[in-house]
Amino acid sequence: MKLKHLAIIIVWVIIFIGDGAVLPALTGLPSGFGIMVLLSAMVVVFGVQRWVIGLGIILAGLTELMVGTYFGTVIGAWLAIVWTWHFLNNFFNIKTINENSSFVALVPCTLFGLGLFGLGEGVLWVISRLVYEPGLSIVTLFDVFHSSAILSIVVIEFVMILFVFRLIYSSRNDQRLLY
Numbered sequence: 001m002k003l004k005h006l007a008i009i010i011v012w013v014i015i016f017i018g019d020g021a022v023l024p025a026l027t028g029l030p031s032g033f034g035i036m037v038l039l040s041a042m043v044v045v046f047g048v049q050r051w052v053i054g055l056g057i058i059l060a061g062l063t064e065l066m067v068g069t070y071f072g073t074v075i076g077a078w079l080a081i082v083w084t085w086h087f088l089n090n091f092f093n094i095k096t097i098n099e100n101s102s103f104v105a106l107v108p109c110t111l112f113g114l115g116l117f118g119l120g121e122g123v124l125w126v127i128s129r130l131v132y133e134p135g136l137s138i139v140t141l142f143d144v145f146h147s148s149a150i151l152s153i154v155v156i157e158f159v160m161i162l163f164v165f166r167l168i169y170s171s172r173n174d175q176r177l178l179y
Contacts, residue, residue, distance in 0.1 A: 005055060007168050011161065012038055012059050016066070019157065033117075033144075033154055035063045036124070039078050040116040041161040044109050045169070048086045056082065070132045077120040077127070084119055088112075106162050113158045118145065 012035075019034030039056050046052045060074040088094055094112070121144055129136040144150055 004169060005051070008042065008055060009059075011164060015157070015161070016063070020067070023153070032067070033121075033150065034157055035060065035074060036077065036117050036120045037113070037154055037157045038161060039074075040081055040113045040120060041158060041165060043082055043085045043116065044113045045162065045165045048082055048089070053082055070128055072131070073124050073127045077124040080123040081116045081120045085116060106159060106166070109162055110155065110158050113162070114154065117154055117158070121145075 015034040015038050020032065039060065042052055042056055056078045057075055060078045063069070064071060064074050122141065125136070125138075125141040
């Protein structure tokens, strides 16, 4: 296992504990969006590569098992995020954050990530509705997108993850620019 894989797994554990237990206990705000934020950040930061897709499937599957969500919902959302990012890169040639040495890249990457997060939540809802819960109301999905508390949590988590990934995975030349 490479160091970057281990670092992503450590970030996943921190998000899993922080978003699932610590954040709701301290603030009373809803939780459970951290994994979708992490998966969106992974594809924005590292692009569509085999190891990213594989590690994302493993983390999504582990999350499904540990949280007890329906099988395939998070994995299906992850695959939709990856395919969407792949097609966006084919049409618009979007660089990953690793190819851009500026922290200014965090702003557009955060906006792209929020779009991917929304897509992932939508796909998760569609899979849940079509396969597991035919009576699931669309109101539950709209509540996610209309809640300022949820959106602020997602933005803060996304910026923090992008910042951490940027610090961990920047090249030596970029490290000199940071200091």
